[in-house]
Amino acid sequence: MLSVQGFQKILPYMSLFWQGMLCTLSLSAFTVIFGFILALLLSLMRMSRVKLLKAIATIYVEVIRATPMMVQLFLVYYVVMAPVSLPTWKLFGFIRFERFVPGVVALSLNSGAYLSEIIRSGIQSIDIGQTEAARSLGLTQGQNMRFIILPQAIKNILPAIANEFVTIIKESSICWTVGVQEIMSAVNSVKAATYTIAEALIVASCIYFCLTFPTSKIIQYFERRMRRGDVR
Amino acid sequence: METSGNLIQVKHLKKHYNQGTIHALDDVSVDVNKGDVIAVIGPSGSGKSTLLRSLNLLEKPDEGEIIFHGIDISKKTFINKAGKKEKVNINLHREKMGMVFQHFNLFPHKTILDNMTLAPIQVKHMPKAQAEEKARTLLSRVGLGDRAEAYPIQLSGGQKQRVAIVRALMMEPEVMLFDEPTSALDPEMVGEVLEVMKELAQGGMTMVVVTHEMGFAKEVGSRVLFMADGKLLEQGTPEDIFDHPQNPRLQDFLSKVL
Ligand SMILES: Nc1ncnc2c1ncn2[C@@H]1O[C@H](COP(=O)(O)OP(=O)(O)O)[C@@H](O)[C@H]1O
Ligand SMILES: [Mg+2]
Numbered sequence: 001m002l003s004v005q006g007f008q009k010i011l012p013y014m015s016l017f018w019q020g021m022l023c024t025l026s027l028s029a030f031t032v033i034f035g036f037i038l039a040l041l042l043s044l045m046r047m048s049r050v051k052l053l054k055a056i057a058t059i060y061v062e063v064i065r066a067t068p069m070m071v072q073l074f075l076v077y078y079v080v081m082a083p084v085s086l087p088t089w090k091l092f093g094f095i096r097f098e099r100f101v102p103g104v105v106a107l108s109l110n111s112g113a114y115l116s117e118i119i120r121s122g123i124q125s126i127d128i129g130q131t132e133a134a135r136s137l138g139l140t141q142g143q144n145m146r147f148i149i150l151p152q153a154i155k156n157i158l159p160a161i162a163n164e165f166v167t168i169i170k171e172s173s174i175c176w177t178v179g180v181q182e183i184m185s186a187v188n189s190v191k192a193a194t195y196t197i198a199e200a201l202i203v204a205s206c207i208y209f210c211l212t213f214p215t216s217k218i219i220q221y222f223e224r225r226m227r228r229g230d231v232r
Numbered sequence: 233m234e235t236s237g238n239l240i241q242v243k244h245l246k247k248h249y250n251q252g253t254i255h256a257l258d259d260v261s262v263d264v265n266k267g268d269v270i271a272v273i274g275p276s277g278s279g280k281s282t283l284l285r286s287l288n289l290l291e292k293p294d295e296g297e298i299i300f301h302g303i304d305i306s307k308k309t310f311i312n313k314a315g316k317k318e319k320v321n322i323n324l325h326r327e328k329m330g331m332v333f334q335h336f337n338l339f340p341h342k343t344i345l346d347n348m349t350l351a352p353i354q355v356k357h358m359p360k361a362q363a364e365e366k367a368r369t370l371l372s373r374v375g376l377g378d379r380a381e382a383y384p385i386q387l388s389g390g391q392k393q394r395v396a397i398v399r400a401l402m403m404e405p406e407v408m409l410f411d412e413p414t415s416a417l418d419p420e421m422v423g424e425v426l427e428v429m430k431e432l433a434q435g436g437m438t439m440v441v442v443t444h445e446m447g448f449a450k451e452v453g454s455r456v457l458f459m460a461d462g463k464l465l466e467q468g469t470p471e472d473i474f475d476h477p478q479n480p481r482l483q484d485f486l487s488k489v490l
Contacts, residue, residue: 132290133337133396137351137403138327147350151341 006199013190020186021207023095027172027182031107032165038112043119044145057116064113069106069174076106077178095181103175103182111168118164122157123149155226162219166212173208183207238299239407239438240264240287245296247282247462256282257293258462264407264440269433271449271470272442274459275485280442283459284409287440288329289322300325327355330400334412336392338384338399344371345380348399356403363402370398374428390421394428407438414445446489450474458482 045057064072081102089097126149134144154161176185183204190200240263247257256279264270264287272280285291287298289305298306305325312318339347348370349363358366371377374394384392393413400408410429414422426448433439433452443449449456449470456473458466458481466479474490477483 127337129333129335129337130339133331133333133339134351135323136288136290136326136329136331136409137400138323138355139351140323143354147354148339155341 002198002202006196009194009196010190010199010203013186013193016186016189017183017203017207019092019094019181020183020204021211022092023100023180023185024169024172024182024207025211026091026095027100027103027107027175027180028165028169030104031111031168031172034104034108035111035115035164035168036161038108039115039119042112042116043123046116046120047123061113061116064110069110069171070177072110073103073106073174073178076109077102081105096179099175099179099181102178103172103180107168107172107175110171111164114167115161115164118157118160119153122153122160125156126152158226159219159223162216162223165219166216169211169215170208237265237267238263239266239268241297241299242283242287243297243299245283245286245293245298247279247286247291247293255279255462256291257286257296260296260459260462260464262457262464262467264438266406266438267436267454269437269439269452269454270441270457271453271455272440272457272459273444273446273449273473273485274457274465278459279462280459281411282462284411284440284442287407287409288326288331290331300328323355327351327403328406330397330403330405330408332393332396332400332408332410332413334416336384336389336396336416338392338396340384343381343383344376344387344395347384347395348402351399352402367398367402370401371395374398375424388421389417390424393417393421393425397425397428397432401432407440408432410439410441410443412442412444414443444489446474446486458485460485 042057042061045053046061048054086098086101091097091100130148130152131144134148135141139147172182173184175182176188179185187197187200187204191197242260242262242264245257245260246255248254249256258279260279260283262270272283274280282291286293286306289298293306296306297304303310303320303325305320305322308320309317310320338344339350342350345364345367348367349360352358352363352366353360368377368380371380374397376391376394379387379391379395384395387395397408397413413429414425417425422445426445429439429441429448430452441448441453451470453470455467456470457464458473458479460481466473466477466482473482474486477486
């Protein structure tokens with residue numbers, strides 16, 4: 001069980017946790033960026049008049065939502081990316097690039113599907129009158145999206161996107177199974193070296209909490225400020 | 233038929249909803265001539281909005297033609313002067329038709345100035361400075377010269393609708409379409425909007441106005457259309473329609489609204 005000795009035993013490995021945290025953060029940051037781009041594409045495809053694009057995007061989203069993240073990660077790492085030989089760079093001097101990239105890819109593919117649902121609902125929540133006004137002024141559908149719909153939609157869905165970011169931070173823990181050196185992988189290394197698991201897990205939980213809790217708070221703050229901005 | 237003054241010709245327009253059970257437009261034909269101020273009246277659900285919105289293809293009619301500048305814009309393609317098949321670019325035609333909506337539909341995330349300059353800059357590639365100058369001139373003309381930097385939420389309903397009108401005018405349209413522009417306004421603000429529309433009409437603008445303001449239709453309209461059940465039942469000068477109505481449906485309608 002938990003003991004002071006236990007914590008003392010894992011103390012020398014704190015730098016591992018620090019590295020794990022850096023890795024988790026980078027993993028999540030890249031995932032949000034690529035996931036968002038993919039999501040934008042998917043949501044536009046799903047609202048497209050071209051039936052084929054619509055079908056592809058719909059099937060993609062449904063498949064992602066209906067299969068476990070672990071399976072998707074293994075598919076990407078062992079099947080899809082296996083033939084690709086990635087350079088053996090080290091990010092921050094320790095994150096192994098050839099493990100990190102499949103992690104980002106799998107997480108992005110996954111969160112892209114969920115984010116696209118969020119974006120689609122955001123776009124559909126904008127009054128149809130906005131589009132009608134834009135189109136009646138001669139704006140193309142693309143210009144309408146870019147100047148009128150997306151700026152309003154994204155503002156509306158910011159809380160949901162933030163929520164997804166918090167989810168990504170937590171879900172990224174699964175990447176230790178393919179050797180990405182994030183927080184859970186630090187736990188695993190510490191366990192192997194010291195035979196201590198409970199204390200290592202407590203430390204990991206604290207780190208996750210410190211990452212996600214302020215993130216949601218910061219975003220809530222900005223959300224409130226933007227709401228206030230609306231009533232200028 | 234004399235067509236030189238024709239701006240828009242609507243021929244046998246039909247529009248169904250719900251698998252053909254609702255006839256929003258049932259064989260409507262009407263000409264809009266340059267300088268016309270056409271008031272469209274009729275009970276609610278009679279197809280007035282559908283007709284208006286068909287003119288700039290916000291609704292796609294099921295049958296019939298909408299001839300604008302000699303092109304049937306309700307179809308996907310047309311035969312150009314060189315005898316070649318060409319795609320109908322609806323954006324190009326919409327530019328020339330301004331539209332004003334019942335609920336204003338200003339862009340809430342943009343200032344009044346940006347609301348007005350967006351389309352001229354993006355669609356017509358007008359230089360920003362020129363667009364802003366034009367916008368400020370138009371705003372002063374409708375008494376809103378000092379609200380250029382405001383956001384729509386800071387304006388009253390009447391002010392919003394005046395902005396919506398000048399926003400459409402920024403594109404220098406050949407015809408302005410109004411769908412019940414005063415129906416969402418508090419009574420004390422109706423006058424200021426009608427005043428702007430009246431000035432527009434006096435300036436020679438071609439207008440099609442769906443309205444419940446019979447006084448406006450009478451005073452400003454050059455022609456009045458009466459619609460019921462998706463059909464154009466009667467049309468004529470304001471005197472014809474209001475003083476000598478022929479169709480019993482029109483007589484009944486007028487007895488209720490006047
Ligand atoms: N998008 C729609 N779907 C189904 N029915 C519609 C739609 N738009 C209009 N309608 C129907 O078409 C008829 C005409 O509507 P509309 O043109 O809005 O009438 P008005 O503007 O004269 O009140 C009404 O019966 C209305 O219910
Ligand atoms: Mg209507």
